[in-house]
Structures are given as structure tokens and as C-alpha cells.
Amino acid sequence: MILVLLGPPGSGKGTQAKRLINKHKWPQLSTGDMLRAAISNGTKLGLEAKSYMDKGNLVPDSVVVGLIAERIKESDCKDGFILDGFPRTISQAESMDNMLQVQSRRVDKAILFEVPDNELVRRLSGRRTCPKCGSMFHVESAPPQKANICDNCGTELIQRDDDNPTTIEKRLEVYHRQTAPVANYYGKQSKLKVLDATLEPNKVTAALEESLK
Numbered sequence: 616m617i618l619v620l621l622g623p624p625g626s627g628k629g630t631q632a633k634r635l636i637n638k639h640k641w642p643q644l645s646t647g648d649m650l651r652a653a654i655s656n657g658t659k660l661g662l663e664a665k666s667y668m669d670k671g672n673l674v675p676d677s678v679v680v681g682l683i684a685e686r687i688k689e690s691d692c693k694d695g696f697i698l699d700g701f702p703r704t705i706s707q708a709e710s711m712d713n714m715l716q717v718q719s720r721r722v723d724k725a726i727l728f729e730v731p732d733n734e735l736v737r738r739l740s741g742r743r744t745c746p747k748c749g750s751m752f753h754v755e756s757a758p759p760q761k762a763n764i765c766d767n768c769g770t771e772l773i774q775r776d777d778d779n780p781t782t783i784e785k786r787l788e789v790y791h792r793q794t795a796p797v798a799n800y801y802g803k804q805s806k807l808k809v810l811d812a813t814l815e816p817n818k819v820t821a822a823l824e825e826s827l828k
């Protein structure tokens with residue numbers, strides 16, 4: 616299964632992707648995580664990407680397409696994978712189709728996580744992330760058991776640099792202008808399923824599993 620998870624930042628794609636990995640063992644390919652890893656490793660690519668990410672803009676298509684092209688060649692991707700945060704432009708979606716065609720493969724399904732902007736702002740501004748294992752918390756609606764410490768691995772939680780009010784607003788504007796049309800791209804191929812991602816996480820997981828049948 617090659618699955619695309621689409622949706623605005625804060626819609627729960629990353630959380631749901633992790634649940635799918637636990638059950639189905641498909642790897643989660645998150646371009647955001649790949650870029651953040653490049654930044655913390657201090658690579659040239661990371662340095663270039665950071666200037667875009669800090670402003671809430673998209674990193675150039677060529678950079679993320681290159682990352683994904685390399686990643687899908689790895690052996691753990693041979694039975695399928697989950698794309699989380701990629702493609703984010705029509706051009707990325709087309710590049711993905713071309714890359715897969717060369718391997719005689721294709722995207723099987725795209726799932727759109729729908730959440731209104733005011734709820735996204737609430738979620739993103741209270742979000743706290745574990746820099747080690749990627750677990751996510753919310754200061755009000757899903758706080759860790761011990762303040763600011765990851766329940767999973769005991770690491771101190773951080774607030775992502777781009778989870779601040781100005782950058783959140785920009786990311787949502789970029790989402791509506793550049794990424795929302797990607798849903799239509801998969802809709803035209805009859806691969807799109809839309810989920811109400813305002814529901815509590817277990818209900819979203821159930822709806823997601825249902826749409827994979």
C-alpha cells in the first residue's frame with residue numbers, strides 16, 4: 616500500500632501515521648521530519664531548508680522530491696509506505712507519480728484530514744513535541760503525565776520553532792494556496808477519501824482503517 620496523508624499542519628497526520636506503522640509496519644516518510652533531521656545534523660541541505668521553514672514557506676520542490684526519491688529506494692519501502700506531509704504541491708504529486716511509474720508502482724490512496732483553521736491554530740500553538748521519539752502532546756488537551764517530559768522516553772519536550780503565531784498563520788495560508796489543490800489532483804484519479812479529523816484521535820483512527828479496506 617502506498618498511502619498519501621494530506622491535510623493542513625496540525626490536522627493529526629503524523630499522529631495517525633504512527634498508529635498505522637504500529638499496525639501495518641509500513642514506514643512513515645515525513646518530509647518535515649527528514650528536513651528537521653537535516654537541520655539538527657547541520658547539513659548544507661538542512662541550513663538551506665531552515666530559512667524557508669522558519670518563515671512558514673515551503674522548501675523548494677527539487678529538495679523534497681530528491682529526499683523522497685532516495686528514501687523510497689530503501690528496502691523497507693518495498694511493500695509500501697505512508698507519505699506524511701508530501702506531496703505538498705501539484706508539481707510534487709506529479710514527480711511522485713513519475714518516480715513510482717519507473718518502478719511500476721502507483722499511489723493507492725490519498726486521505727484528506729479536514730480541520731477548520733481556528734482549531735488548527737489552537738492545536739499548533741499548544742503543541743509540544745519530543746525531539747527524540749517524535750511523540751506529540753498538547754499543553755491543555757493532551758498534557759504529558761510529568762510537565763514538559765515525554766511519557767514515552769523521558770526526554771524534555773520542545774515547542775517547534777515554526778509553532779509560533781506568525782509562522783502558524785503563514786503555514787495555513789501556504790496550505791490553502793499550494794497544498795489544498797493536491798486533494799483535487801487525487802480526487803480526479805478517484806483515490807481520495809476525506810476524513811473529519813476534528814473527531815477524537817481513536818475515532819479518526821477507526822475511520823482511517825475503514826477507508827483503507
Ligand code: AMP
Nearest residue numbers: 624646647668672673674679700701703
Ligand atoms: P511539517 O512537519 O510537515 O509540518 O513540515 C514543516 C515544514 O517543513 C513546512 O512548513 C515546510 O517548510 C517544510 N516541508 C515539509 N514537507 C514539505 C514538502 N513536501 N514540500 C515543501 N516543504 C516541506
